[in-house]
Amino acid sequence: MANEVILLDFWPSMFGMRTRIALREKGVEFEYREEDLRNKSPLLLQTNPIHKKIPVLIHNGKPVCESSIQVQYIDEVWSHKNPILPSDPYQRAQARFWSDFIDKKVYEASRKTWTTKGEELEAAKKEFIEILKTLETELGDKTYFGGDGFGFVDIAMIGFYTWFPAFEKFGNLSIEEECPKLMVWVKKCLERETVAKSLPDPHKVTEFVAEVRKRFGLE
Amino acid sequence: MANEVILLDFWPSMFGMRTRIALREKGVEFEYREEDLRNKSPLLLQTNPIHKKIPVLIHNGKPVCESSIQVQYIDEVWSHKNPILPSDPYQRAQARFWSDFIDKKVYEASRKTWTTKGEELEAAKKEFIEILKTLETELGDKTYFGGDGFGFVDIAMIGFYTWFPAFEKFGNLSIEEECPKLMVWVKKCLERETVAKSLPDPHKVTEFVAEVRKRFGLE
Numbered sequence: 001m002a003n004e005v006i007l008l009d010f011w012p013s014m015f016g017m018r019t020r021i022a023l024r025e026k027g028v029e030f031e032y033r034e035e036d037l038r039n040k041s042p043l044l045l046q047t048n049p050i051h052k053k054i055p056v057l058i059h060n061g062k063p064v065c066e067s068s069i070q071v072q073y074i075d076e077v078w079s080h081k082n083p084i085l086p087s088d089p090y091q092r093a094q095a096r097f098w099s100d101f102i103d104k105k106v107y108e109a110s111r112k113t114w115t116t117k118g119e120e121l122e123a124a125k126k127e128f129i130e131i132l133k134t135l136e137t138e139l140g141d142k143t144y145f146g147g148d149g150f151g152f153v154d155i156a157m158i159g160f161y162t163w164f165p166a167f168e169k170f171g172n173l174s175i176e177e178e179c180p181k182l183m184v185w186v187k188k189c190l191e192r193e194t195v196a197k198s199l200p201d202p203h204k205v206t207e208f209v210a211e212v213r214k215r216f217g218l219e
Numbered sequence: 220m221a222n223e224v225i226l227l228d229f230w231p232s233m234f235g236m237r238t239r240i241a242l243r244e245k246g247v248e249f250e251y252r253e254e255d256l257r258n259k260s261p262l263l264l265q266t267n268p269i270h271k272k273i274p275v276l277i278h279n280g281k282p283v284c285e286s287s288i289q290v291q292y293i294d295e296v297w298s299h300k301n302p303i304l305p306s307d308p309y310q311r312a313q314a315r316f317w318s319d320f321i322d323k324k325v326y327e328a329s330r331k332t333w334t335t336k337g338e339e340l341e342a343a344k345k346e347f348i349e350i351l352k353t354l355e356t357e358l359g360d361k362t363y364f365g366g367d368g369f370g371f372v373d374i375a376m377i378g379f380y381t382w383f384p385a386f387e388k389f390g391n392l393s394i395e396e397e398c399p400k401l402m403v404w405v406k407k408c409l410e411r412e413t414v415a416k417s418l419p420d421p422h423k424v425t426e427f428v429a430e431v432r433k434r435f436g437l438e
Contacts, residue, residue: 050353064312066315069316100285
């Protein structure tokens with residue numbers, strides 16, 4: 001069967017970045033369709049009627065929603081190369097735990113670094129840095145979160161890096177200073193072509209965040 | 220290798236119920252250890268240092284945290300009988316999507332039916348019923364969420380049923396009236412020994428919720 005793969009996405013989405021990387025890890029050709037989130041396409045509303053959110057992966061007409069579920073789906077369908085999840089059930093559970101931790105903690109905390117002010121911002125910065133330090137502790141001296149091989153947790157987290165300069169600028173913090181080992185991991189991930197091709201320029205993300213702040217009346 | 224399986228749990232936890240059911244589906248003997256959540260055991264704090272929450276599944280000394288990750292782990296380790304996730308990648312992705320929907324939506328919305336009052340309660344009731352109706356639509360005319368076989372989404376959801384009488388009493392609503400087909404599914408699930416053995420008496424849960432409401436100053 002021919003594989004027709006369409007990705008409904010939005011360029012600064014750290015969730016969309018996960019699915020782009022996973023598809024490229026597997027060498028899957030796909031049609032990237034940029035969504036206007038203020039005027040969502042009928043196809044987005046039809047393929048993700050529950051959450052109405054990008055990314056949506058459409059494989060031979062069948063939609064898969066939620067980025068971490070998409071990455072697992074991609075790993076299971078294109079199982080012939082570059083395994084994303086480890087094969088050992090315990091290691092798989094650990095990978096799922098840390099990906100889930102990123103989902104539950106990093107997005108909300110990081111968002112507050114550029115949407116809040118004053119005391120709320122101070123608390124948000126503290127929380128966000130603590131979360132990054134927890135991830136740094138889990139990384140330890142390993143090259144990637146799963147060990148020697150690039151995998152599920154790396155894919156879950158690396159897209160956030162493109163937002164780091166925005167978090168630093170609007171939150172007035174330094175991730176490099178607080179989490180130097182995490183930044184070593186970032187640089188290692190960026191050496192990978194599948195990652196480099198899937199991430200936008202962090203400066204463009206910062207400009208995008210500045211625009212959103214203006215729109216929200218935060219500037 | 221001998222399998223030593225310990226479950227750190229708390230009897231009214233709908234999340235713990237998932238793991239109990241999954242273990243029984245696989246015929247795994249396990250030691251159930253009740254936790255006092257106001258005085259958590261050193262073992263709980265040591266095995267789940269990140270979230271400090273039950274349930275924790277400890278298999279041959281190695282902890283697995285987060286109930287839906289535990290259920291997948293159990294399915295992968297004891298793969299010889301009663302598959303929990305479907306084998307087809309697309310069906311697996313769908314099962315993960317609905318389990319994730321339950322995680323993201325049902326707990327928070329249901330909690331508000333017994334922790335809020337007035338307008339907030341009215342909004343919470345409406346939201347909770349809408350979420351249940353979405354699940355009922357997904358169930359459709361199938362016996363179980365995955366079709367003819369009891370599986371991942373059923374396990375994710377069925378524990379909430381033991382809280383239904385509490386939601387109904389304190390939220391002043393009728394789930395049976397609003398979602399009759401969902402209640403048919405509940406009764407079907409309860410016929411299963413692995414489910415019946417793993418769920419507490421809903422009346423006891425209601426008494427427990429009444430006590431918590433008193434403690435929170437909500438009575």
